[in-house]
Amino acid sequence: MTHCWVTLGTLSLGWVLFTCAAPAPETVDGTDWYDAVQLGIQGKGWGDTSTPYTRFPERAKDTVPEPVWKLSQHSAGLFVRFRTEAPTIRAAHRVTALSNLPHMTLVGTSGLDLYAKDPQGVWRWAGISKPTAVCCTNTLLDGVSKTLHDYTLYLPLYTGTAALTVGVPAGSHFEALPPESAAKPVVYYGTSIAHGASASRPGMAYTAILSRRLGVTVINLGFSGNGRMEPALADLLAEIDAAVYVLDCLPNMTVALVAERVEPFVRRLRAARPDTPVVLVDGRPFTNSWLKPDAHEWKNRAYRTAFDSLTADGFKALSFVDGTLLFGDDGEGATDGSHPSDLGMIRQADILTPVLRDVLK
Numbered sequence: 001m002t003h004c005w006v007t008l009g010t011l012s013l014g015w016v017l018f019t020c021a022a023p024a025p026e027t028v029d030g031t032d033w034y035d036a037v038q039l040g041i042q043g044k045g046w047g048d049t050s051t052p053y054t055r056f057p058e059r060a061k062d063t064v065p066e067p068v069w070k071l072s073q074h075s076a077g078l079f080v081r082f083r084t085e086a087p088t089i090r091a092a093h094r095v096t097a098l099s100n101l102p103h104m105t106l107v108g109t110s111g112l113d114l115y116a117k118d119p120q121g122v123w124r125w126a127g128i129s130k131p132t133a134v135c136c137t138n139t140l141l142d143g144v145s146k147t148l149h150d151y152t153l154y155l156p157l158y159t160g161t162a163a164l165t166v167g168v169p170a171g172s173h174f175e176a177l178p179p180e181s182a183a184k185p186v187v188y189y190g191t192s193i194a195h196g197a198s199a200s201r202p203g204m205a206y207t208a209i210l211s212r213r214l215g216v217t218v219i220n221l222g223f224s225g226n227g228r229m230e231p232a233l234a235d236l237l238a239e240i241d242a243a244v245y246v247l248d249c250l251p252n253m254t255v256a257l258v259a260e261r262v263e264p265f266v267r268r269l270r271a272a273r274p275d276t277p278v279v280l281v282d283g284r285p286f287t288n289s290w291l292k293p294d295a296h297e298w299k300n301r302a303y304r305t306a307f308d309s310l311t312a313d314g315f316k317a318l319s320f321v322d323g324t325l326l327f328g329d330d331g332e333g334a335t336d337g338s339h340p341s342d343l344g345m346i347r348q349a350d351i352l353t354p355v356l357r358d359v360l361k
Contacts, residue, residue: 077220
């Protein structure tokens with residue numbers, strides 16, 4: 001028997017331990033294939049999602065804006081964990097569509113990204129899939145010494161996953177792994193930047209980097225072009241018994257929306273979760289803003305005003321992260337001026353890691 005962990009966010013129970021049967025493979029032509037659903041899809045805030053590979057519960061379809069619902073069907077931030085001694089790791093993966101974004105790779109939008117834990121306990125990159133069609137079988141890693149290793153396999157950022165099986169040579173030791181920590185998750189609500197644009201591969205999204213660094217689950221609730229702090233989103237976030245809520249929606253909001261929605265959103269969230277810390281992340285400037293005026297300046301001022309108003313009202317455990325250097329100060333942290341490159345993702349994680357580590361303490 002192995003331990004299977006699930007999160008029952010809809011019941012506000014946090015992480016709950018269950019005992020279940022070890023995953024059983026289907027053996028085909030000398031390969032044991034394990035269904036990812038049987039391994040347990042991690043990084044989710046709800047157990048009653050529309051499919052095992054999506055981010056929102058089915059009932060949210062009637063309460064959130066339609067674009068948010070459609071984007072919630074992307075598997076951004078989801079992953080599976082397993083331990084094996086296998087010298088070769090394969091994956092059979094089917095997506096709902098190949099997502100061709102001009103500022104991202106196909107691996108980032110539609111592929112798989114494998115990490116392994118080294119002997120010092122550090123997660124390090126191990127391999128990727130190379131999607132060329134909606135259904136592909138790829139060798140992710142080959143030639144590994146026959147030693148037990150822990151693996152994390154990240155799902156695509158900008159499309160939906162329809163099916164996933166992990167394959168190892170028949171007879172290899174293979175087991176599902178629970179989350180690294182039983183601690184409450186970090187819930188990260190934001191825009192395309194949190195969604196994962198423009199990471200070269202899923203494991204380079206800064207929410208994934210933060211999760212590896214902090215050793216806790218980070219639930220990715222980034223919605224490309226649609227992080228706008230609607231009341232329904234506050235209600236959904238509040239269903240998750242989180243260690244901290246990170247709100248990073250400024251790039252998708254106007255000055256008027258900031259004035260209209262930020263304070264009510266935080267108040268609504270805090271009314272449901274009075275003791276949970278909230279971190280407000282300021283907007284980043286475009287990386288070519290040294291050449292032309294940056295409209296974000298006015299939104300940033302309005303955002304800071306909302307934060308100051310909340311703290312003046314006595315809100316505790318409320319933090320503010322200055323966004324000026326989220327991508328660095330050399331203009332090299334983005335692909336298109338707006339969305340971070342891998343370098344920009346690392347720089348954001350560098351700024352947010354100590355903030356969240358302090359909050360989590």
